[in-house]
Amino acid sequence: MVSFSVSDRVSKMQSSSTFKAAQSAAALREQGHQVIDLTLGEPDFDTPQFIKEYAWEGLQKGLTKYTASSGMKPFTESIAEFYRHRFGASFTPAEVVASCGGKQALFNAACTLLNPGDDVLIPKPYWVTFPEIVTFCEANSVFIETEETDFVLTADQVKDAITDKTKLLIVNSPSNPSGRVIPTAEMRKIIEACVERGVYVLTDECYLFFAYPPGEVFTSATLPPEIREYVCVAGSFSKTFAMTGWRIGYTIASQSWSKELIKLQSHSATHPTSFVQYACARALENASESMAAVQAMLAEYERRRDWLIPALNTIDGFKCGMPEGAFYAFVDVRGVLGDRFTASADVADYMLTEAHTVVTDGAGFGADGFLRFSYATSMENLNTAIERLSKIFGTRSATAA
Numbered sequence: 428m429v430s431f432s433v434s435d436r437v438s439k440m441q442s443s444s445t446f447k448a449a450q451s452a453a454a455l456r457e458q459g460h461q462v463i464d465l466t467l468g469e470p471d472f473d474t475p476q477f478i479k480e481y482a483w484e485g486l487q488k489g490l491t492k493y494t495a496s497s498g499m500k501p502f503t504e505s506i507a508e509f510y511r512h513r514f515g516a517s518f519t520p521a522e523v524v525a526s527c528g529g530k531q532a533l534f535n536a537a538c539t540l541l542n543p544g545d546d547v548l549i550p551k552p553y554w555v556t557f558p559e560i561v562t563f564c565e566a567n568s569v570f571i572e573t574e575e576t577d578f579v580l581t582a583d584q585v586k587d588a589i590t591d592k593t594k595l596l597i598v599n600s601p602s603n604p605s606g607r608v609i610p611t612a613e614m615r616k617i618i619e620a621c622v623e624r625g626v627y628v629l630t631d632e633c634y635l636f637f638a639y640p641p642g643e644v645f646t647s648a649t650l651p652p653e654i655r656e657y658v659c660v661a662g663s664f665s666k667t668f669a670m671t672g673w674r675i676g677y678t679i680a681s682q683s684w685s686k687e688l689i690k691l692q693s694h695s696a697t698h699p700t701s702f703v704q705y706a707c708a709r710a711l712e713n714a715s716e717s718m719a720a721v722q723a724m725l726a727e728y729e730r731r732r733d734w735l736i737p738a739l740n741t742i743d744g745f746k747c748g749m750p751e752g753a754f755y756a757f758v759d760v761r762g763v764l765g766d767r768f769t770a771s772a773d774v775a776d777y778m779l780t781e782a783h784t785v786v787t788d789g790a791g792f793g794a795d796g797f798l799r800f801s802y803a804t805s806m807e808n809l810n811t812a813i814e815r816l817s818k819i820f821g822t823r824s825a826t827a828a
């Protein structure tokens with residue numbers, strides 16, 4: 428068989444380690460084991476019924492044809508209006524471009540900005556897709572270590588990392604995988620530090636609505652226009668409204684950047700599904716019902732987090748601080764490395780074979796020695812996972828990490 432002649436750009440990209448872990452879980456399940464899968468990066472809730480009904484309404488209205496590549500007007504208008512009302516942001520619908528999920532928003536933003544050889548700053552631990560997009564653009568990922576500040580990026584770290592080759596910073600808060608949230612004042616300083624040096628900032632705000640009380644949420648869409656010239660927000664409906672399969676997100680960027688985003692998108696996906704755009708526009712117009720649905724999910728994630736983190740800290744050799752957002756616990760398992768295990772991947776393998784509990788190895792996020800536990804799953808599953816892990820690793824009395 429002739430092997431496929433893959434392009435250099437794509438051959439340099441790595442497959443997603445999060446998908447690999449999910450595949451291992453599926454393989455065990457097929458063998459008849461009761462697997463607890465804590466790898467999932469998506470809500471375990473169904474999409475709210477009223478949003479499904481809006482999609483049906485869109486279909487009945489005949490919204491089954493192409494829309495503008497930027498997205499249909501009601502969609503871009505509803506984003507601008509929602510951000511104005513909720514966050515006090517003042518950008519125009521012309522600064523919004525609909526995309527097929529946050530992932531495509533990020534991809535479009537990177538592809539319209541980066542040239543081969545550009546340096547892109549990415550704080551560790553990072554979401555797996557960031558460096559792969561950079562690789563696709565033939566640019567260089569330059570990683571910023573943040574363990575010293577408990578995985579919360581600071582403006583000083585960014586200032587130290589910027590060089591004349593730096594073109595872009597990609598920042599994700601609330602963060603996947605750490606669940607940490609960069610405080611608003613620090614985030615502003617980070618962006619200002621970049622803009623001062625002519626460095627662009629891509630803020631992945633896909634977990635914007637998942638910051639636990641009394642946490643603050645910051646969207647860079649609220650920055651003044653002269654700063655936003657350098658900023659692109661990647662937003663998504665996937666996690667917010669538990670609609671990962673609908674594939675809908677958006678960018679918020681200057682009109683000149685948006686023009687290029689539209690040009691690129693017009694030659695690829697063209698636009699996200701017409702009646703999905705309609706459903707999302709209607710959901711944002713009905714902000715009170717939508718936000719009530721989000722609050723209900725957030726409250727449940729918070730309940731799980733408050734139970735899970737102390738429970739993880741009772742397991743011998745595990746250490747985990749309290750995340751302020753998203754739905755992940757990023758656990759330091761270096762306490763169990765040594766004779767039995769040399770890397771966190773070995774710990775994850777051991778958990779898989781001995782406890783049929785699947786988590787994602789931190790190495791894929793640039794943090795060997797850590798494991799990511801998703802708590803977008805039932806309390807029952809979390810309980811079972813902790814019981815099983817307690818058996819194989821042993822326990823100690825709960826301590827604050």
Ligand SMILES: Cc1ncc(COP(=O)(O)O)c(C=O)c1O
Nearest residue numbers: 468528529530554603633663665
């Ligand atoms: C940090 C982060 N950004 C972006 C995405 C992309 O989500 P979507 O393309 O479904 O909007 C994800 C999904 O897991 C994510 O975790």
